[in-house]
Amino acid sequence: MTARLLAAALALGLMTTPATAQETPAAADTAPRDWSQTLRQDATGLHAIIVDSHPGIHDTRNPEFRAKVDAGLALALQRAETTTDTGGWWWAMRAFVAGFDDGHMQIGMKDQSGFPTRWPGFLTVYRGADQVVANRDDADANAPPLGAKLIDCDGVPADRLAADRIGAFRGRWFLESQHVQFGDWLFMNASNPWISEMRACRFQSDGQTKTWTLNWR
Known part of the structure; x- marks a missing residue:
């Protein structure tokens, strides 16, 4: 099985039942299901497909x-x-799929809008190697200004934050194109329990560095 066919098997086979549930976003969060067992089954199935068919083996x-x-x-x-x-x-x-850093291996759902998403009132994007505030809630006086450069959060440098909180779930984080496409996810939490919400971040603006306490909602 080629890598492309493997990706199709993942999208159409293993993920069929959960993905279908996501077609109705309101029901996705409330429909009764043993998600622990679903994860065990899907992860074990993915492992079996890779061992059986991926050329990397x-x-x-x-x-x-x-x-x-x-x-x-x-x-x-x-x-x-x-x-x-x-x-x-x-x-x-x-995260399982992203760990292979293989652009031919992908999983997806038809509709991810069913995930409740929180943010602290601003988003950052990549500008070259820097992560800067590109969107903010104008009514929130406690959000850093547009253009402010992220230094760190809770003592973790900006580049490591992005790798751990975005790259670990998207893969191929060594590519600049991944930074451009997914960089604005750093300050969004779409019901991901495997990352914690940052408490305080330092930003540099107009030559000064200031610590901002985050208010997630």
Whole structure:
């Protein structure tokens, strides 16, 4: 099976039932389902497909691939122990796939609008290597100004924040195109229980650095 066919199998096979549930966003969060067991089944199924069909398993120039596959499954199964909702299932599966850094391996849902999403009143995007405020709630006096450059949050540097909170769930974070496409997710939490909401961040603006306490809603 080619990598493209593998991606199709994931999109149309393993993910069919949960993805269909997302077609009705209002029902996605309330429909009764054992999401812990769903994650176990989907992660185990994905692992089996990769071991059976992915060329990386047989690539002698990539001897670490099998260990990466097994580690991805182990993390997903660990997360299944505490998964209680759609968000836990979805982001755990996204992280599993993202861990391969393979653009041919993708999973998706027809509609992700059913995920409640929180933000602290502003969003950042990449401008070159910097992450700067590009959108803010004008009514929120406690949001950093437009153009302010992110330094760190809770003591974690900006580049590491993005890698851990976006790249780990999107993959191929070494590509600038990924930064451009998904960089504005740093200050959005779409029901992802595997990341915590940052409490305080430092931004640089007009030559001064200031700490801002975040008000998530």
